Amino acid sequence: MPFTRIAVRAGKPATYRKALMQGVHLALMGVFKAPEDDQFMIVTEHDADNFVFGRHYLGIERSDDLVMIQIAVSNTRGQDQKKALFAQIAENLARDPGVRREDVFVNLVDVARENWSFGNGIAQYAT
Template sequence: MPLVRIDLVRGRRPDEVRAVADATHRALVEVLGIPERDRFQIVTEHEGDHVVALDAGLGFTRTDRLVMIQIFTQKGRTTQVKQRLFRAVAQRLGTLGIGGEDVFVSVVENGPQDWSFGFGRAQYTEGALPVPGR
């Protein structure tokens, strides 16, 4: 059920873009236990000067391999689970040659009433879909 936005600096080949999306999804399946077909991703490429991502004072430099990921998901996951997710995403992207300094992940939580999967209906609220984790 997570909705994932992936922002990249333009310049990757289509297969590289797909590999980033696939690696991110694999981490979600592995750590959050979501179904394989529960995949909602939006990948956007930007000109390099349209992305600003400093180090928050941590003392490292990012490159044009930057991947910024926002994961919109239902509330209720523990800090430990989120940390495992951050590590899993970074490890999977690392296998694609993306260094840890270039992996930025944010989790945004909401509730079942905040989702509509189509037809103008709130499927979780109406009971058409089971609420994850309940």
């Protein structure tokens, strides 16, 4: 059920973008136990004028290679599991495609289960 948006600076090759999606999805499968075929992701590229971020916020030195990841998930996970997901995503992306851990920004959006429709106009998780 995760829905993932990944934003990067324009100019990254397709293999780089694919590795980002793969790294995030592997973390979601491993930590949140998302099924393998439960993959809904969008990667967007932005020029410098449309990709704004705090280069030093919280003492973290970010570069132009920052990757911003927002994941909407059902609100069924605790703080420890969320922390584990953040760490696993950073580890996966550091390994492939080689993103510095400082350049991995993740935001989880918890939503109620009844707020999902996976097709056919049906709220599949609503009870």
